[in-house]
Amino acid sequence: MNRGIRVAVGVLVGAVALSPVVVSGGSAAAAPMPCTHTQGVINHEVQPSATVNHRFVVIADAFPAGATLVDLDVGLGFDDYSGGAGVWLTHAGREMQLMGPYTPVPSPQPTYDLVYDDEAAAPLSPDSPSGGRYQPPQGSQYPPLAVFDGTPVGGDYVLRITSYGPVVKIKRLRLVMTISTCDSDGDGVEEKADNCPTLANSDQADWDGDGIGNVCDSTPGTAPPTATSTVPPPTSIPGCTAGCAYERSVGLRHRAARHRLVGKVESVAVGCRRVVPVTIWLKRSGADRKLLVVTTRSTGGFHTLAPRRPGRYYATVGSAAEPLCARDRSRTVRIRR
Ligand SMILES: [Ca+2]
Ligand SMILES: [Ca+2]
Ligand SMILES: [Ca+2]
Numbered sequence: 001m002n003r004g005i006r007v008a009v010g011v012l013v014g015a016v017a018l019s020p021v022v023v024s025g026g027s028a029a030a031a032p033m034p035c036t037h038t039q040g041v042i043n044h045e046v047q048p049s050a051t052v053n054h055r056f057v058v059i060a061d062a063f064p065a066g067a068t069l070v071d072l073d074v075g076l077g078f079d080d081y082s083g084g085a086g087v088w089l090t091h092a093g094r095e096m097q098l099m100g101p102y103t104p105v106p107s108p109q110p111t112y113d114l115v116y117d118d119e120a121a122a123p124l125s126p127d128s129p130s131g132g133r134y135q136p137p138q139g140s141q142y143p144p145l146a147v148f149d150g151t152p153v154g155g156d157y158v159l160r161i162t163s164y165g166p167v168v169k170i171k172r173l174r175l176v177m178t179i180s181t182c183d184s185d186g187d188g189v190e191e192k193a194d195n196c197p198t199l200a201n202s203d204q205a206d207w208d209g210d211g212i213g214n215v216c217d218s219t220p221g222t223a224p225p226t227a228t229s230t231v232p233p234p235t236s237i238p239g240c241t242a243g244c245a246y247e248r249s250v251g252l253r254h255r256a257a258r259h260r261l262v263g264k265v266e267s268v269a270v271g272c273r274r275v276v277p278v279t280i281w282l283k284r285s286g287a288d289r290k291l292l293v294v295t296t297r298s299t300g301g302f303h304t305l306a307p308r309r310p311g312r313y314y315a316t317v318g319s320a321a322e323p324l325c326a327r328d329r330s331r332t333v334r335i336r337r
Helices: 225-231
Strands: 006-013 021-022 036-046 051-058 069-080 085-091 094-099 112-116 129-134 155-163 168-179 248-257 260-267 278-284 287-297 301-305 311-316 333-335
Touching: 036 051, 036 155, 051 168, 069 085, 069 094, 112 168, 155 168, 248 311, 248 333, 260 278, 260 311, 287 301
Parallel strands: 112 129
Antiparallel strands: 006 021, 006 051, 036 168, 051 155, 069 112, 069 168, 085 094, 085 155, 248 260, 260 301, 278 287, 278 311, 311 333
């Protein structure tokens, strides 16, 4: 089944409905399930005293069964609002007026590009700048956007715009939906229950039990004896010697102009790349010579002054004291005379 987000927009002018037009397709895989969805229209005009209905059809199959809205923000951008317009949003049998003749819009600018957000710091007022995030106008005819919370994500959304005077020039209209059930990293663990929502870690391994999964944890600890079955077998990871759960790599380059060796340790697990010791070695015919140890920054990057002695150098990362992370060795770089 195509679980991509297929959206059809039908534009209804006055009472005449035009055929829906598919404006975006998708063949995305079943996972990940996004936690937000944005839909909208750009560059449109509403003729004098006319009404235009922008209808968005959000296909429910693109989201987990039973997914509902937990938040909805609306972006309103006008290139010319000087004559005034009424804007309404309808979804799931509920309607909210977003703008109207008594809306305290910023004055006297005729152009706006703002976002209605119930969680914004302040409501829109005549003194507001013409951009930014504001609570929707307040009053009995202007309920908060929260009226749509709990409604199904899938279904029709209709933005109705009526011109009260001359042409209303619309720059963009956007609906930003936050969805109750999602899995943005596609690891099969629902977002709210995921101990590392930004990185796929279907095993949810959390050795120190602090609620932060190993792959997100800068101090993941070590595997408890009873938990070894929850991590991948070390034999599956190239370069891993014993008990390692996550692969990592170390790169090394010689920047001759700046007399530096620079490199980076990379791993999906934060604790395997952040503030870890990297050893620089000189290759020799007998045993290689250990020159110095540098510590990576939070990004995994490191640098040091290049040795003056010509030769071939490489870097290693990893030790028996870090059972979470695989050992690795960089390519050899040559420093010439
Ligand atoms: Ca997840
Ligand atoms: Ca995850
Ligand atoms: Ca942890």
